[in-house]
Amino acid sequence: MDTFEQLYNYCISNNKTIFEASQENMAQEADISVEEVRNFVQKSLCAMKEAISSGIKSKELSMSGMCGDDCFKIQQYYKKQHSMFGDLFEKIIEYALATSEENIRMGKIVACPTAGSCGIVPSTLLAVSEKFNYSNSEQINALITAGEIGRIISIKVALAGAVAGCQAECGVASAMSAAAICQLQGGSVKQILNASALALKNILGLTCDPVAGLVEVPCVKRNPFLAIHSITAAELSVANVESKIPLDEVVDAMSQTGALMSPMLKESSQAGLATTKTGLDIANNIFNKK
């Protein structure tokens, strides 16, 4: 299945969910059983949990010293003052920061779909699952659903900041996350694809301009932002708020936008945040320190 339309038609005519279609397809492709597919996904899920539990305890900075203690700060704050949006919101922010900070301090994470965007899918998937007691098997279903969204997008657009900007990394992660949440909430095939369309549509054009060429600024903080972004998409979708542009066409638009984006804004750190006065100062400091 190469497009979301094909996936949708297949699911509807065979009365299957997205994760069922996806795990069967993967099993066939790799010549393994569905159970083995789910075991693989289980491993990624466990590694995501591990990354959160070690990330949440650490405030070690990255090698550059730019990031690493934001998760600590927000936890300290929430100890004194709870978020006005409730404990689920707090958890999502914390988990997303915990994971992406684990990444930049050379901890162990799951690239999902990429290392720079590794905090988005786990933060929502696990925070929501804990809050509403979704079972391990339901979590696997949600992660497969997210993966299938990423897989079909990647057929048209390489999921790499250097190719299509951050819309193709954190943007795609938020589309995957929206689908996962929708799956957990029992959304229909249509609602799941629509949730991804809403999330992706709203983030088109996001550039990749990391300071000093490192996956830290703006990447780390972009993870909690886009995790929350994906929740908005999932909520709208289960309420049947429809994306006027279907997901396949949003992906086409993303691909075109990525192609039109200047190479200076695609991971080369030649423009944008990377070349602001402060961005350049930081880069100089890092390189002089060496």
Add this chain to the structure above:
Amino acid sequence: MKKTTLFDIISPIMIGPSSSHTAGAVRLGLLARHIYKETPKSVKFTLYNSYAHTGKGHGTEKGLLAGILGLDVDDRRIKDIFNSDLAKNIEYSFKYTDNIKRHPNAVDIEIDGKTKMFLSGDSVGAGEVAIRKINDFSVKLTGRYNNLILVYKDKPGMISKVTYLLQREGINIAYLNCDRNAKGQKASMVIEIDGDLQSAVETVILHMPDVYFVTYVKKLEN
């Protein structure tokens, strides 16, 4: 190009922060080790372009060394590899340079030990890598398949001899690539195969006349 699968999207489990600059570096080191077959006495890495400029902040050097020492992309020891016991018996150095003719994330690896070997490779994105050169020969080794690599005297019939041997073992060839430095001199063959190769076949090939070097490189697990 292998098609992206569901598994690719929700993996690898890796040490951060960058799939191309960290995980890719580990894989390049690991492939080099698999080709060389043992821990080298010394290794010199030359990092090009983006690898040279942003490698430090991404742990690229740590990744390369960890790979050469046999660690996988998700091994927590990568982070502190320079101080690890594993790195005590190997001499290593890093050089940094620019060359617009080379890939943005390219590395040369000069290995010394039982024999000398020169390798170069690129980290081509999303953690995928390719070894492009072994000594004087152009190759393309991605670690996605099992590979048989041969260096032999360039003369008629070598390819059919080797492929016949593989056919006899029931092994399917996914991809075959040859190169030579000059007619009648040394030539190289890289054969990507489906399935596994018995070590006996490797030995048979090594004992064929005019074969100088054979190595079987298994695909990377992660």
